[in-house]
């Protein structure tokens with residue numbers, strides 16, 4: 001990896017962005033039925049100082065908008081004069097899905113985050129993935145890919161990273177979320193493919209689809225600044241420490257509390273995601289309300305994710321609970337007192353902050 005004492009170099013895709021230059025491009029990655037180009041907005045900011053090349057991607061799922069706002073802000077706020085290295089901002093990767101405001105590529109229902117590194121001459125989604133990957137991701141040294149939770153579930157703000165890879169672990173630490181779910185990631189995801197190619201990549205999961213959630217967007221921008229500090233792109237900025245830190249396996253099927261009977265689910269936890277042993281998390285009732293089961297926290301923990309769609313069949317996951325040690329629990333209680341979790345579960349239904 002380049003270090004911040006390195007000589008600045010042009011960023012090459014199939015054109016060049018010189019050191020000291022900031023360029024907004026619309027880059028063709030495919031074609032519509034009408035024969036018009038499908039073009040993705042890309043901003044390249046090449047610093048006056050040499051250093052690593054970092055990508056930021058959003059909109060691989062077209063309805064996941066918090067990251068789109070984060071990438072827009074990154075592209076706006078940094079200028080070449082302050083950077084030792086290059087930023088590559090991929091504003092909305094799956095353009096047809098973004099236009100349709102849906103998760104997958106329209107008509108074909110293809111998942112771009114299972115399509116990397118893509119293939120020339122393949123279907124629309126793989127072609128787009130191929131162009132994005134070879135032109136803009138493969139020249140990079142590291143990257144962050146922004147997502148939100150999928151429908152019917154809520155998820156706490158967290159990073160996903162292969163923490164067994166020391167380069168990825170460094171990046172995840174620098175991004176400084178409180179929670180990291182670790183694992184290699186799915187085949188064909190940008191994170192797993194880029195990481196396997198020697199480009200450490202972390203996925204950021206932030207809030208809900210179809211929203212801008214300002215608190216989360218600000219947190220992510222702080223995380224980006226911390227990453228740029230860690231790698232010397234912004235040599236004068238401090239690297240953040242999140243205050244408390246927990247990591248757990250992403251393959252957490254065993255850590256979800258599950259319904260043992262079907263019915264209507266009402267969440268009882270909140271407004272904060274911290275629960276104490278024996279606190280009620282939710283109740284499951286049958287339609288006659290003649291049977292009611294209260295699901296209680298088996299231990300002190302942090303609710304990482306919860307069912308949003310309020311119906312369940314036996315075995316359905318209700319809540320993903322992470323056990324906490326006493327010290328971490330105290331730190332989270334202090335953050336709650338300071339108001340840092342206010343609005344996290346507004347209106348009793350979601351991790352929404354607006």
Ligand SMILES: [Zn+2]
Nearest residue numbers: 061064147148
């Ligand atoms: Zn996503």
